[in-house]
Amino acid sequence: MSASSDSKVIAVTDTNFKGTVLESDQPFLLDLSAEWCGPCKAIAPTVAELATQYDGKVHVGALDIDDNPEVPSVYKVRSVPTLIMFSEGEVVGQLIGAHPRQRIVDLIEEALK
Numbered sequence: 610m611s612a613s614s615d616s617k618v619i620a621v622t623d624t625n626f627k628g629t630v631l632e633s634d635q636p637f638l639l640d641l642s643a644e645w646c647g648p649c650k651a652i653a654p655t656v657a658e659l660a661t662q663y664d665g666k667v668h669v670g671a672l673d674i675d676d677n678p679e680v681p682s683v684y685k686v687r688s689v690p691t692l693i694m695f696s697e698g699e700v701v702g703q704l705i706g707a708h709p710r711q712r713i714v715d716l717i718e719e720a721l722k
Contacts, residue, residue, distance in 0.1 A: 617660035619670035623679035626672070631698040633668050636720040638713075640671045641681055641691045648707035649690040655710045656692075659717065667717055694720045 621629055621639060630637045640656045642649030653671075660669035674681045674689055684693060684700070694702035694716050702716045 616657050617664050617669060618657050619668060621670035621672040621677075621680075623677040626677075626680050629668075629670060630695055633695065633698075635666060635668050636701070636717070637668045637670065637695040638717060638720075639693045639695065640669070641674055641684075641686050641693065642671060642689050643674050645675075646689045652690055652707045652713075655713060659710075659713060663717060666721060692716065696720045 618640075619629060630639055638656070638659070640649075640653070642653070656669060656671070659667075663669070672680055674686065680686075681691075684691075686693075688705055690705075690707060692704040692708075692713060693700055701720050704712065704716055
C-alpha cells in the first residue's frame with residue numbers, strides 16, 4: 610500500500626521506522642504489506658479510513674516489505690498483510706491476514722486504553 614498525498618497514512622521505511630514508529634508521540638498502527646498482495650490491497654482502504662478517523666489519537670503508517678526488508682525481519686513478519694500496533698515503542702497487538710474493519714478498530718481501541 611502506498612501512501613497517497615491526500616491520505617493520513619504515513620509512508621514508513623526501514624530508514625525512518627525508529628523515528629516515525631518507535632518514537633511516535635501517539636500509538637502507531639503499522640500496516641506491513643506488499644504490492645503483489647491481494648489481501649493487502651483489500652484492507653488498504655479500511656486502513657486509510659481508520660487513519661482519518663483516528664487522526665490526532667493514533668498515527669497510521671504503511672511499510673512495503675519488499676522495499677524495506679529490515680523491519681519485517683526484526684518483527685518476524687512471515688505473511689502479509691500484518692498489522693502491528695505500537696505504543697510507546699512497544700508492540701501491544703498484532704493481526705495477521707485481512708481482518709474485518711471492526712477487528713482492526715478493536716486493535717486500535719485496545720491500544721488507546
